[in-house]
Amino acid sequence: MADEKPEPPAASAPKESLFVVVARSIRQSAIWKSIFRHGYQDTPRNRALMVLSNVFLHLHPVKVRPASLRYRYTWGLGGLSFYLFILLTVTGVFLMFYYRPTIEYAYWDMKDLRFVVPFGSFLRNIHRWAAHVMVLIVMFHMASVFYRSAYKPPREYNWVVGVILLLITFLLSFTGYLLPWDQLAIWAVTVGTNMAAATPLLGSDGPFALVGPDMDARFILLGSKIVGQSGLLRFYVLHCVFLPLIFLVFVSIHLWRVRKDEFSAIPLPPEEERRKGTLPEAWVKQHPEELQKKVFTWPALVSREFVGALVLTAILTFWSIKANAPLEELANPNKTPNPSKAPWYFVGLQELLVYFDPWVAGVVLPTVILFGLMAIPYIDINPTGIGYYNAKNRKFAVSMFTFGLVFWFVLIFIGYYMRGPGWEMYMPWQSWDAHRVSASTGLHNMPNWAGLALITFYGGLVMLLPKICFKDFYKSLGPVRYLVVMTLVLLMFFVPLKIVLRNFFSIKYIVSFPDFNLNL
Numbered sequence: 001m002a003d004e005k006p007e008p009p010a011a012s013a014p015k016e017s018l019f020v021v022v023a024r025s026i027r028q029s030a031i032w033k034s035i036f037r038h039g040y041q042d043t044p045r046n047r048a049l050m051v052l053s054n055v056f057l058h059l060h061p062v063k064v065r066p067a068s069l070r071y072r073y074t075w076g077l078g079g080l081s082f083y084l085f086i087l088l089t090v091t092g093v094f095l096m097f098y099y100r101p102t103i104e105y106a107y108w109d110m111k112d113l114r115f116v117v118p119f120g121s122f123l124r125n126i127h128r129w130a131a132h133v134m135v136l137i138v139m140f141h142m143a144s145v146f147y148r149s150a151y152k153p154p155r156e157y158n159w160v161v162g163v164i165l166l167l168i169t170f171l172l173s174f175t176g177y178l179l180p181w182d183q184l185a186i187w188a189v190t191v192g193t194n195m196a197a198a199t200p201l202l203g204s205d206g207p208f209a210l211v212g213p214d215m216d217a218r219f220i221l222l223g224s225k226i227v228g229q230s231g232l233l234r235f236y237v238l239h240c241v242f243l244p245l246i247f248l249v250f251v252s253i254h255l256w257r258v259r260k261d262e263f264s265a266i267p268l269p270p271e272e273e274r275r276k277g278t279l280p281e282a283w284v285k286q287h288p289e290e291l292q293k294k295v296f297t298w299p300a301l302v303s304r305e306f307v308g309a310l311v312l313t314a315i316l317t318f319w320s321i322k323a324n325a326p327l328e329e330l331a332n333p334n335k336t337p338n339p340s341k342a343p344w345y346f347v348g349l350q351e352l353l354v355y356f357d358p359w360v361a362g363v364v365l366p367t368v369i370l371f372g373l374m375a376i377p378y379i380d381i382n383p384t385g386i387g388y389y390n391a392k393n394r395k396f397a398v399s400m401f402t403f404g405l406v407f408w409f410v411l412i413f414i415g416y417y418m419r420g421p422g423w424e425m426y427m428p429w430q431s432w433d434a435h436r437v438s439a440s441t442g443l444h445n446m447p448n449w450a451g452l453a454l455i456t457f458y459g460g461l462v463m464l465l466p467k468i469c470f471k472d473f474y475k476s477l478g479p480v481r482y483l484v485v486m487t488l489v490l491l492m493f494f495v496p497l498k499i500v501l502r503n504f505f506s507i508k509y510i511v512s513f514p515d516f517n518l519n520l
């Protein structure tokens with residue numbers, strides 16, 4: 001061992017036990033030394049080597065600033081997202097031993113897992129619950145990164161990689177949803193994939209459709225016009241091979257960039273400075289030595305990550321013992337459940353189908369959300385707040401992001417808990433009535449001239465008012481950034497505007513061109 005020098009036992013030393021002798025000779029053997037290249041004494045050198053000479057721990061920097069160790073800084077959410085991916089891969093591989101992706105066997109393999117395979121039910125439960133938790137934790141990680149401005153230079157690109165990881169996380173979860181081949185699975189996926197058929201140009205039901213139903217985006221996804229055997233196989237391959245591989249590529253880039261760019265956390269000024277209102281970046285400028293103060297990742301950070309993973313595993317274990325993952329009746333393409341709901345994280349989009357045609361709710365809005373998220377680091381040029389929570393000096397950015405996030409969860413809540421048969425609205429405590437008169441009766445379209453005038457007025461107002469009233473805002477952004485920011489704001493607020501028009505003024509479409517499937 002490099003720095004563990006064995007000393008011959010002194011003549012008067014007590015006799016060593018056989019265990020100690022064997023352990024030492026193993027540690028001094030050529031095989032052991034070829035694998036483990038440093039000792040265990042608590043020395044700065046060993047703390048550094050612990051990270052540097054281990055392929056997994058090597059994902060960390062050797063040293064980090066103490067500020068990044070505060071639980072309240074990251075809440076460990078990035079690390080937990082990665083841990084969940086590993087947990088899902090391991091449990092998923094075990095599930096693959098028992099699961100056959102054919103419509104004859106898939107459902108019955110699920111039943112076997114529940115009733116025949118030892119620990120099969122537990123295995124399936126933990127896989128399912130961990131997938132839900134991962135979607136939630138990745139979203140919270142994104143929010144935490146946003147609120148501490150960790151996407152600002154030099155981490156803009158890593159934020160974009162993060163958005164791609166968020167998308168892959170959704171897709172991993174969505175493709176897994178079909179595999180049990182029960183009623184919940186096929187109808188949730190039918191709702192989701194129908195939206196693909198509404199893609200402009202490439203979807204047979206979308207505006208300006210160039211292709212028929214046997215060649216469009218939904219067909220490519222399902223290998224058929226309906227959710228059937230080829231769809232199941234495609235989702236299985238996407239879920240078990242394709243998407244995890246892509247995820248691995250992007251998560252490697254993501255973690256490598258976190259290492260190269262360092263954690264964003266910067267030291268905070270002492271209490272009295274904070275009371276005076278001194279911003280951390282101003283304080284750090286006066287005390288540059290604070291930025292250099294660092295602690296070894298091993299064990300300070302690694303032990304915290306270990307505790308986080310342990311607590312999460314305990315919660316998931318308890319949850320998986322107490323609650324079974326849902327398994328409804330065998331999939332039946334001829335029996336549509338009413339209501340059929342998409343998986344919870346897509347139910348917000350499904351809720352928007354009440355107000356928009358599928359090409360807007362299912363294709364345009366998700367695309368705008370994704371590109372809007374990716375654009376954030378490039379359009380937010382406010383230099384303050386990097387590495388600490390600071391809403392006071394970023395009022396516009398924080399309020400827009402928070403509005404979008406809260407609105408997304410409100411839509412999910414309404415779709416998941418407040419929609420009953422025929423997608424009618426019910427309070428959570430009301431019972432469902434399949435014969436209720438639909439709230440969509442009595443809706444009317446605005447005349448196109450009035451609709452176009454309204455859109456022009458709304459667009460003009462959102463685009464021009466801030467330019468006129470907040471000249472500094474326009475000047476600081478410049479014309480291109482201003483255009484991108486205000487287009488995103490315009491589109492975001494167009495959604496609640498449309499909801500108000502429909503619910504309070506019974507307006508179905510503001511403008512409508514049925515010949516082109518183009519209605520807004």
Ligand code: HEM
Pocket residue numbers: 074076077078079080081082083085138139141142145150151155158159160161162163165166169251254255258262263264265
């Ligand atoms: C499954 C997906 C993801 C995994 C496994 C993951 C993992 C991590 C880890 C381990 C860290 C370092 C610790 C921390 O800050 O919590 C991190 C940091 C970061 N993540 Fe993620 N992340 C994921 C998704 C995302 C998403 C969706 C975004 C944003 C859209 C994002 C943006 C960032 C950024 C900018 C950092 C640097 C933060 C800093 O330096 O303080 N990540 N990520």
